[in-house]
Amino acid sequence: MKTLIAFALILTVSFVRAQTPVSPSAGAVAAKKTISGVEKAVLAAEKQRFEAQMKKDYAMLDRVLADDLVYNHSNGNTDNKQSYIQSIRDGKSQYDSIESQGQEVRVYGNTAIINGKCLIKATNNGETINTTLKYTDVYVRKGNQWQMVTWQSLRVPN
Template identity: 45%
Template sequence: MKNILILVLSLIIGQAANAQNLKADIEALEHKRFAAQVSKDFDFLEKIFADDLVYTHSNAKVDNKVSYIASIKEGKSVYKSVDLQEISVRDYGKIAVVNGRALIELGSTDGKPNILNLRYTVVYAKNGKKGWQVNTWQSTKLL
């Protein structure tokens, strides 16, 4: 009986540690993704975004993977900086849901700073050998 109790406790502790590792991994991916958007690291963006990406901007414009990455390449979406203010990761096995808040400085055409204060939700899915990929982004402007 004692051995069974030790085994069960070990499994529970191991699962809790794995959940913490996953949350740290997803949080690190969020930081890398934002940095890749700013630095225009298209190789990373191609890997991190799932082929079925639905990227809903705070103005309600919707992009897929191809159109979103093209918008960055063509200068339609210019990210000057991203300051991640809050992040919370929930683990659902092969799915992770991220809720966060970020200040995003976009490029400006009129010389004025264009800073978005956003709340957002991101859904990551574990995609076989491709690993964790973003398949959904949804953001809302904060006043």
Template identity: 40%
Template sequence: MHRLLVATGVALFLTVSVATAQPTGVAQPTGVKVINDAGTSAAEAAVRAAELARFKAQTTGDLKALDALLGDELVYTHSSAAVDSKASYVESMRSGALKYQTIEPRDIQVRVFGTTAVITAAAHITAISKGQPVDNQLRYMDVWVLRDGRWQMVGWQSTKIVP
């Protein structure tokens, strides 16, 4: 199932046109394109809102909100190639091994396919990981599914942007 999910996400990433919008509720980065709300479907707007709510939960340590936004079968692949499940990812935040300080997304592109959505974007992320400061510029893709009327993230894959 995991391989199928990743393969599907990659295929969608490579073949589908994009829509962009300016994020709200998270630090506003420069260079973000603004799109008229009329050009964004309700589903795209809902997925984008869930993404930004996830970033807020990560930076504020709101693990209850984060738990609701992550699917139980989450596969979270960090830019270091380390892989977490939902349980291990949330535990790393609960224990203090991982503490997000800022997440500044840009170029968020949401594609919705029925009850599945793929986001591609870039982000500047600062954190403390195992006591060490982390300052990463990343490109990422994540996959969301609609369940019981709410969007949950089930896949994350990020890659460091090399200057």
């Protein structure tokens, strides 16, 4: 009988402990997400693209933008690769600065999706733009090169 009571007591204590939430210890540190080499390569391509837009580096834009690019601007306009590069060449789109305010990249085989936020200072068809954008863009690996195949952005209300 003593054995049965001891067993029931142990079982009850185990059940109660299993139901009690466990809080992290005071010394516990949240684990940081490590970025893989592939994710770093995609983010590097994104950084090169931003810099190429500002510096009017058409050769770099030609490498990092896919031939079948669909570029949806925050104002609702859409460009393909040729019209987008031409708008920069003609001065219709002039990027003064693009400041990343956070990016998250997810990789699925040869495809990568970036969700980001950036501050854009630019001129578009004579209109000064100083706005924060949230965006999603998609890169596809072609050989050793990551190329952007689509961009979709929206303005964040001030």
